[in-house]
Amino acid sequence: MNENEFGAKLKPWLERSAQAVGDFQATRLKAARLRALDAFQEPVRVLGLVAVAPGTLQTIQYSIVQRALLWLPMAALLATLAFQSLHESDPGELDAQLLSQELPPDAFIDQDFRTWLGKSGG
Amino acid sequence: MRRALGEPLATRKELSDFLASVERRAFKQSVFSVHDEEAALDIVQDAMMKLAEKYATRPPGELPLLFQRILQNAIRDHFRRGKVRSTWTTLLSNLGMGGEDDDADPLETLEVEETSNVPASPADRLEQSEVMAAIEAAVQALPERQRQAFMLRYWEELDVSETAKAMGCSEGSVKTHCSRATHALAKVLKAKGITL
Secondary structure, eight states, rough: OOOHHHHHHHHHHHHHHHTTHHHHHHHHHHHHHHHHHOOOOOOOETTTTEEOOHHHHHHHHHHHHHHHHHHHHHHHHHHHHHHHHHTTTOOOHHHHHHHHHHOOHHHHHHHHHEEEEEEHHH | OOTTOOOOOHHHHHHHHHHHHHHHHHHHHHHHSSSSSHHHHHHHHHHHHHHHHOTTTOOGHHHHHHHHHHHHHHHHHHHHHTSOOOOOOOOHHHHHHOOOOOOSSSHHHHHOOOOOOOSSHHHHHHHHHHHHHHHHHHHHOOHHHHHHHIIIISSOOOOOHHHHHHHOOOHHHHHHHHHHHHHHHHHHHHHHTTOO
């Protein structure tokens, strides 16, 4: 008799031994099985095509929302800084930029502009 | 362990049927290992729970190997935690390592009965229960790894590769453990005059 034959001969005895477990143990095993089944969640189908674990979709959705929430304060801070930088420019600097620009020759012929320029410089 | 694309996942009923089919064997395996029925029940319960919670996305065909891996890990963890200290001594561990005084292969000389029907008479039933007790004791006395390999190969009917995965060892080790276990068991049963 080789090993496989010996194993095959022993198997029915082991099966019989397993079936002979006491009522108490059998009840406990059944309770454990039912508890495990309570924890089991049937796979769900996505778009009727792919079956995935029930927690998968919630996990994906949660992670997207979670990431958005993490980036939200950073985005708000950047937006605030950009807004402030636009509205807090120095007026003098703006004037200098304006005056340093090349004006069209017609501007100097314009009487009103020359009057304004004389007052501003004066 | 990769799942083929489109392979259907285990349903609640499939999982239920599988657990119902394996729970008693798992319990006996655990009892053989930890020698404590209460601890064995806890181990099986933990293994069932883990399978249901963590591996809901697996097809039913993968459940036996997955469950065995979880169960063997749970038994190993039990020993690691040191909740139970083994106090038994093994006759077969010595026989498995040594045996120089008997060169004959017990598997070659072990008698095998052709049938293993349920005995009719009370005397026969008593005899069978004694045989069963002797077999249980012999299996229980095997060294842990030998018993694991033997149980997975010949009781759970996993192949060598699957057994190696479940045990976390090489296929060569599985073959060695199985060979030693079967020879040790055959030797003990022969010494007790037991025919299967």
